[in-house]
Amino acid sequence: xxxxxxxxxxxxxxxxxxxxxxxxxxxxxxxxxxxxxxxxxxxxxxxxxxxxxxxxxxxxxxxxxxxxxxxxxxxxxxxxxxxxxxxxxxxxxxxxxxxxxxxxxxxxxxxxxxxxxxxxxxxxxxxxxxxxxxxxxxxxxxxxxxxxxxxxxxxxxxxxxxxxxxxxxxxxxxxxxxxxxxxxxxxxxxxxxxxxxxxxxxxxxxxxxxxxxxxxxxxxxxxxxxxxxxxxxxxxxxxxxxxxxxxxxxxxxxxxxxxxxxxxxxxxxxxxxxxxxxxxxxxxxxxxxxxxxxxxxxxxxxxxxxxxxxxxxxxxxxxxxxxxxxxxxxxxxxxxxxxxxxxxxxxxxxxxxxxxxxxxxxxxxxxxxxxxxxxxxxxxxxxxxxxxxxxxxxxxxxxxxxxxx
Amino acid sequence: xxxxxxxxxxxxxxxxxxxxxxxxxxxxxxxxxxxxxxxxxxxxxxxxxxxxxxxxxxxxxxxxxxxxxxxxxxxxxxxxxxxxxxxxxxxxxxxxxxxxxxxxxxxxxxxxxxxxxxxxxxxxxxxxxxxxxxxxxxxxxxxxxxxxxxxxxxxxxxxxxxxxxxxxxxxxxxxxxxxxxxxxxxxxxxxxxxxxxxxxxxxxxxxxxxxxxxxxxxxxxxxxxxxxxxxxxxxxxxxxxxxxxxxxxxxxxxxxxxxxxxxxxxxxxxxxxxxxxxxxxxxxxxxxxxxxxxxxxxxxxxxxxxxxxxxxxxxxxxxxxxxxxxxxxxxxxxxxxxxxxxxxxxxxxxxxxxxxxxxxxxxxxxxxxxxxxxxxxxxxxxxxxxxxxxxxxxxxxxxxxxxxx
Numbered sequence: 001x002x003x004x005x006x007x008x009x010x011x012x013x014x015x016x017x018x019x020x021x022x023x024x025x026x027x028x029x030x031x032x033x034x035x036x037x038x039x040x041x042x043x044x045x046x047x048x049x050x051x052x053x054x055x056x057x058x059x060x061x062x063x064x065x066x067x068x069x070x071x072x073x074x075x076x077x078x079x080x081x082x083x084x085x086x087x088x089x090x091x092x093x094x095x096x097x098x099x100x101x102x103x104x105x106x107x108x109x110x111x112x113x114x115x116x117x118x119x120x121x122x123x124x125x126x127x128x129x130x131x132x133x134x135x136x137x138x139x140x141x142x143x144x145x146x147x148x149x150x151x152x153x154x155x156x157x158x159x160x161x162x163x164x165x166x167x168x169x170x171x172x173x174x175x176x177x178x179x180x181x182x183x184x185x186x187x188x189x190x191x192x193x194x195x196x197x198x199x200x201x202x203x204x205x206x207x208x209x210x211x212x213x214x215x216x217x218x219x220x221x222x223x224x225x226x227x228x229x230x231x232x233x234x235x236x237x238x239x240x241x242x243x244x245x246x247x248x249x250x251x252x253x254x255x256x257x258x259x260x261x262x263x264x265x266x267x268x269x270x271x272x273x274x275x276x277x278x279x280x281x282x283x284x285x286x287x288x289x290x291x292x293x294x295x296x297x298x299x300x301x302x303x304x305x306x307x308x309x310x311x312x313x314x315x316x317x318x319x320x321x322x323x324x325x326x327x328x329x330x331x332x333x334x335x336x337x338x339x340x341x342x343x344x345x346x347x348x349x350x351x352x353x354x355x356x357x358x359x360x361x362x363x364x365x366x367x368x369x370x371x372x373x374x375x376x377x378x379x380x381x382x383x384x385x386x387x388x389x390x391x392x393x394x395x396x397x398x399x400x401x402x403x404x405x
Numbered sequence: 406x407x408x409x410x411x412x413x414x415x416x417x418x419x420x421x422x423x424x425x426x427x428x429x430x431x432x433x434x435x436x437x438x439x440x441x442x443x444x445x446x447x448x449x450x451x452x453x454x455x456x457x458x459x460x461x462x463x464x465x466x467x468x469x470x471x472x473x474x475x476x477x478x479x480x481x482x483x484x485x486x487x488x489x490x491x492x493x494x495x496x497x498x499x500x501x502x503x504x505x506x507x508x509x510x511x512x513x514x515x516x517x518x519x520x521x522x523x524x525x526x527x528x529x530x531x532x533x534x535x536x537x538x539x540x541x542x543x544x545x546x547x548x549x550x551x552x553x554x555x556x557x558x559x560x561x562x563x564x565x566x567x568x569x570x571x572x573x574x575x576x577x578x579x580x581x582x583x584x585x586x587x588x589x590x591x592x593x594x595x596x597x598x599x600x601x602x603x604x605x606x607x608x609x610x611x612x613x614x615x616x617x618x619x620x621x622x623x624x625x626x627x628x629x630x631x632x633x634x635x636x637x638x639x640x641x642x643x644x645x646x647x648x649x650x651x652x653x654x655x656x657x658x659x660x661x662x663x664x665x666x667x668x669x670x671x672x673x674x675x676x677x678x679x680x681x682x683x684x685x686x687x688x689x690x691x692x693x694x695x696x697x698x699x700x701x702x703x704x705x706x707x708x709x710x711x712x713x714x715x716x717x718x719x720x721x722x723x724x725x726x727x728x729x730x731x732x733x734x735x736x737x738x739x740x741x742x743x744x745x746x747x748x749x750x751x752x753x754x755x756x757x758x759x760x761x762x763x764x765x766x767x768x769x770x771x772x773x774x775x776x777x778x779x780x781x782x783x784x785x786x787x788x789x790x791x792x793x794x795x796x797x798x799x800x801x802x803x804x805x806x807x808x809x810x
Contacts, residue, residue: 049793050789072809343767377785
């Protein structure tokens with residue numbers, strides 16, 4: 001038996017007045033998800049624990065069976081893995097943007113007018129050494145880049161140079177403890193800030209941009225330092241081969257962290273325009289040589305964070321339509337769930353549990369016939385923890401060993 | 406958003422024949438609690454864990470988010486805090502009664518005929534030193550007092566002098582391990598037993614009592630030694646200001662232990678006659694400058710321990726009526742629950758989960774329309790742990806940080 005784990009990011013919501021008290025998921029027409037609910041077993045799930053508002057990183061670790069208390073080392077390494085940078089144990093990883101600053105280091109735009117490539121910027125700094133520490137800088141989508149410090153005696157316990165607002169100066173990176181390693185890491189990052197301005201300001205791309213009235217990308221802004229500590233892979237833990245189909249970089253990063261193969265799907269953007277049919281097609285293809293395929297849809301979270309219930313509902317319907325392409329799979333477990341709740345009324349993540357359905361041959365069905373936050377709460381899975389989900393899937397696949405004898 | 410956490414002590418019960426198989430809560434008319442259930446999300450809760458019968462002390466620690474496995478150091482410190490005695494880390498705390506003994510130390514009455522003040526007794530011993538150890542003795546309600554030993558090299562691992570029965574002799578306090586500290590503490594307490602009799606027997610209050618045929622309060626009986634180890638406050642853990650409205654000393658003590666301000670409410674006795682309307686009025690006033698107010702009603706537990714289902718039902722109806730005064734609060738989470746089950750048929754605490762309801766703006770409602778042990782079991786919160794409750798409340802208030810990014 002194979003399995004597909006569908007995560008609809010930030011799917012969970014709260015009652016919405018314009019939907020007469022229904023959530024976007026309850027208001028959406030979801031014939032395919034409802035078919036899964038009717039033929040499967042349903043429940044609600046705290047991806048971390050009751051009352052805990054999960055980040056997208058910690059919740060996915062949990063869904064892949066890694067306790068974030070042990071295996072979460074900050075967002076940096078997961079973002080960097082998402083870009084596809086090969087990491088070594090101990091690398092210090094940060095998320096980076098190319099932005100625009102005035103000569104006095106006041107930030108004018110954190111994204112340099114949404115500059116569409118950081119390739120030249122990365123080339124200008126990638127491979128340089130500062131105080132014996134190797135700088136690795138690789139382009140990601142648009143104005144984004146992945147920054148890695150590789151060397152001895154480094155610490156992730158440092159601040160950032162990105163104040164996350166405009167009109168203020170680029171920050172000095174501070175060590176967050178008194179260790180030599182934190183001080184050294186902060187010093188390297190501060191030298192990198194200066195070096196970035198020197199190297200970036202006269203890049204051909206910036207001359208071109210300035211000539212056409214666009215903002216130059218003349219500063220590297222970074223945040224979210226974390227140390228890369230390898231985790232045991234799904235293959236090492238359970239003997240299974242897994243693949244990931246996702247648009248967003250973070251999700252590819254978490255997938256790589258647990259040893260999934262990331263399938264490149266043209267059109268999978270992680271944005272509202274993402275080509276879900278292409279993603280579902282890629283999932284089906286990946287099932288040929290993988291035991292489990294993780295399919296990640298991002299748009300529900302984005303619509304929640306935009307505070308747009310109508311758009312969230314539409315995105316759910318778009319996802320449902322694409323998921324229809326998976327219903328004919330034979331001998332395959334289909335699990336549909338979310339990583340957390342993102343209420344449109346809050347525009348940010350929230351703590352409430354998410355619905356979960358597992359449809360598979362042999363599963364003990366329940367009375368639930370619609371996939372929703374409240375309908376699934378009446379299902380046979382009751383209320384479960386995210387950390388348990390992968391074990392339930394793999395146990396139903398029959399790949400987990402007997403505990404005891 | 407603010408919150409009120411209502412704990413109806415020992416509320417949970419078992420089916421009662423005279424109520425045709427209903428519990429006292431199910432049999433009681435509770436229009437206001439039912440309104441909360443209908444507009445909120447419901448569940449059942451194991452305040453400690455399934456199959457564990459909670460004490461009032463351990464269950465409240467858990468409800469306030471402190472794992473009793475780590476933070477429970479005996480009843481003594483919580484009772485002493487309830488009296489309002491300021492404690493230092495390492496203080497050895499005991500519950501004390503003033504009782505009546507014969508000259509040969511046989512106990513005649515453990516409460517000295519329910520003597521109505523221990524002020525003179527406390528004054529006679531408070532501040533004295535025995536073997537370099539400071540004795541702190543402060544009056545509590547009626548025949549009760551709070552006893553603290555303060556000094557170096559003390560241990561809570563000692564017995565008691567109170568056999569908790571009459572007709573037997575005052576006990577010698579035994580060290581419960583072989584440590585020097587336990588031996589020293591036991592020796593101090595045994596000297597205190599002797600000193601109490603010497604100092605108490607000729608107190609003016611006792612002369613007066615003997616003259617009017619009342620039992621003299623001539624002995625200090627103590628039990629429940631525990632060491633005071635400060636716990637992180639709710640403000641330190643979550644950045645919130647909390648207040649407590651309660652009659653019973655223990656509940657004020659646990660509240661102080663977690664850093665709540667204890668509001669003094671005249672008429673809040675912790676007994677059947679407690680003025681619940683005054684308590685609810687105090688809760689409303691406290692919400693002006695506190696984020697969370699804990700409201701504790703004791704009478705349900707007392708009626709359960711008295712084995713009186715009719716009285717328990719009446720007390721539930723009295724609580725429900727008072728709670729009605731909270732239903733008009735805007736932007737406020739109302740949580741109603743219990744600390745444990747106290748079946749009238751058993752007359753003591755029991756292990757069964759308790760009902761819990763959380764009514765608040767934005768909450769995902771369920772189909773439950775009555776607040777009861779069995780009706781709430783069908784609600785959207787499912788079955789939860791006491792330790793998670795405060796996180797769920799604070800998450801809904803929006804004061805908890807994102808876990809991850």
